[in-house]
């Protein structure tokens with residue numbers, strides 16, 4: 001029997017998911033699906049023993065009360081399908097959280113939906129609200145799932161560039177980017193990968209443009225509690241925004257429980273109904289015992305939230321100082337898990353190439369910023385690297401020492 005000739009199975013990834021892979025920049029010129037840069041860099045970290053500052057997950061546990069609450073929930077038998085919109089205790093905790101921190105009044109029964117992480121909220125929102133050919137505007141660089149989901153929905157991905165050093169959008173470019181074809185304006189503040197926080201003037205311009213062009217605002221606020229001496233202002237709290245805004249967040253980053261995948265969407269009830277129509281066939285429900293635990297977290301005293309941000313700010317400063325001392329030009333993130341370092345002053349013009357060599361050069365892993373951009377931003381991001389500082393202080397200090405040898 002001959003095993004040569006064309007494969008009888010054909011391409012292993014088909015139809016809409018091929019579009020999604022293409023949208024995430026994962027289709028090679030030969031049509032094969034390539035692993036993400038994150039998978040490649042994490043594999044490199046484990047094969048070389050390098051310190052992995054590539055992926056954004058904490059290496060320390062979050063608040064013990066929250067972890068205990070999940071154990072307790074399992075022990076109490078909270079192990080079956082929770083209600084479709086989420087457990088009542090979490091829906092109520094999310095609404096109470098919006099009121100406590102932002103003065104927003106939210107109806108927990110009609111205006112909140114619990115999802116499998118912020119990722120599913122984003123997926124169900126984009127799949128539920130975007131028609132073929134609709135434009136979805138994001139900032140660029142952008143969180144990689146955005147590009148894939150927009151392609152999956154057959155939308156048209158348009159972007160406004162965020163440029164170093166402050167990574168904030170130019171208002172003229174923002175105005176020009178929103179058109180009558182724009183269905184969603186998808187923002188992310190604090191921003192992954194750049195750490196920028198959108199100023200109130202920019203939020204207000206987005207609201208104005210959304211009104212003028214009848215667009216819906218989608219806001220990814222997973223780092224809402226991790227800002228450094230700047231207040232997080234949810235766009236939904238700005239005048240005129242609420243009725244056209246879908247706010248997405250998650251417990252993963254706030255409570256260092258990224259593996260739990262408890263996220264949510266908050267929106268006017270007609271949008272929640274649309275998002276739920278998709279969510280019920282993606283996962284139906286998720287994470288029963290983690291829902292009451294996340295609810296408990298959202299109700300922790302102010303000191304927890306203040307100290308989580310302060311601890312992370314200290315970590316930002318340790319890694320930033322190490323990168324500066326090593327010769328990088330370093331951004332000043334105002335929130336989130338990441339710092340952007342320019343390798344050009346060290347003589348490395350190509351960050352992707354530099355990141356592949358960095359484990360050997362310094363025993364550290366980072367991710368090139370180009371992984372979060374379309375090729376059109378290649379020149380502006382060529383020498384920029386994203387490093388995660390959501391790691392233990394001793395790990396960051398060791399990384400700083402190793403980077404100093406560059």
Ligand SMILES: *Cc1c(COP(=O)(O)O)cnc(C)c1O
Pocket residue numbers: 116117118119120143188191192220222249250251252253258261262263
């Ligand atoms: C981590 C992250 C997410 C995903 O959140 P999950 O709750 O883990 O799904 C979404 N958006 C941004 C910007 C993130 O950094």
